[in-house]
Amino acid sequence: MRAIHTDRSLSHFGERPSGSRVSTLVIHAMYDFAGDSTNAGDCIRVLDENTVSAHFLISRRGKVIQLIPESKRAWHAGESRMPDSMGAAHGVNDFSIGIELIARDHETFTGSQYRALGELTSGLCSRHPIQFLVGHEDIAIPKGRKSDPGERFDWYRYRQSLAEAGTDVSRLTFRDDTSR
Numbered sequence: 001m002r003a004i005h006t007d008r009s010l011s012h013f014g015e016r017p018s019g020s021r022v023s024t025l026v027i028h029a030m031y032d033f034a035g036d037s038t039n040a041g042d043c044i045r046v047l048d049e050n051t052v053s054a055h056f057l058i059s060r061r062g063k064v065i066q067l068i069p070e071s072k073r074a075w076h077a078g079e080s081r082m083p084d085s086m087g088a089a090h091g092v093n094d095f096s097i098g099i100e101l102i103a104r105d106h107e108t109f110t111g112s113q114y115r116a117l118g119e120l121t122s123g124l125c126s127r128h129p130i131q132f133l134v135g136h137e138d139i140a141i142p143k144g145r146k147s148d149p150g151e152r153f154d155w156y157r158y159r160q161s162l163a164e165a166g167t168d169v170s171r172l173t174f175r176d177d178t179s180r
């Protein structure tokens with residue numbers, strides 16, 4: 001089991017509505033910004049400055065850092081709505097867990113990141129009734145407001161890494177299921 005590091009410096013989160021269950025995972029990517037986008041500390045600072053948060057951050061080397069407890073409502077999706085095929089519910093932060101991948105312009109995500117993401121997701125699926133896996137770009141409203149994780153994120157590879165981590169992926173609905 002991969003070690004999960006913790007950083008509790010972010011304060012931008014709150015309580016989930018009572019009775020809510022985590023049904024959805026939202027994948028995000030932080031691309032190059034002013035500062036060192038490969039440095040987890042700089043990424044956490046940028047989240048803080050933008051008054052947002054995510055539950056987890058995955059470094060280029062596959063280090064997993066938990067920023068917000070899974071039971072809390074992180075501020076990662078913003079104005080959002082699930083795709084019609086996934087129920088079209090608004091306010092995705094209420095019922096989701098957000099994972100930020102550290103990205104680099106002109107580079108693909110690393111094998112270490114896919115392995116870490118697969119193992120992390122596998123654990124999350126064992127603790128929550130997760131059904132849907134989407135990207136921020138799929139749920140942000142108005143449509144086109146967000147473009148992460150973007151075309152460089154390989155959903156097929158994500159699915160493979162999750163299966164390799166021992167999760168039955170046939171029970172899950174991925175954002176691209178309609179196109180494959």
Ligand SMILES: [Zn+2]
Binds near residue numbers: 028136146
């Ligand atoms: Zn995002």
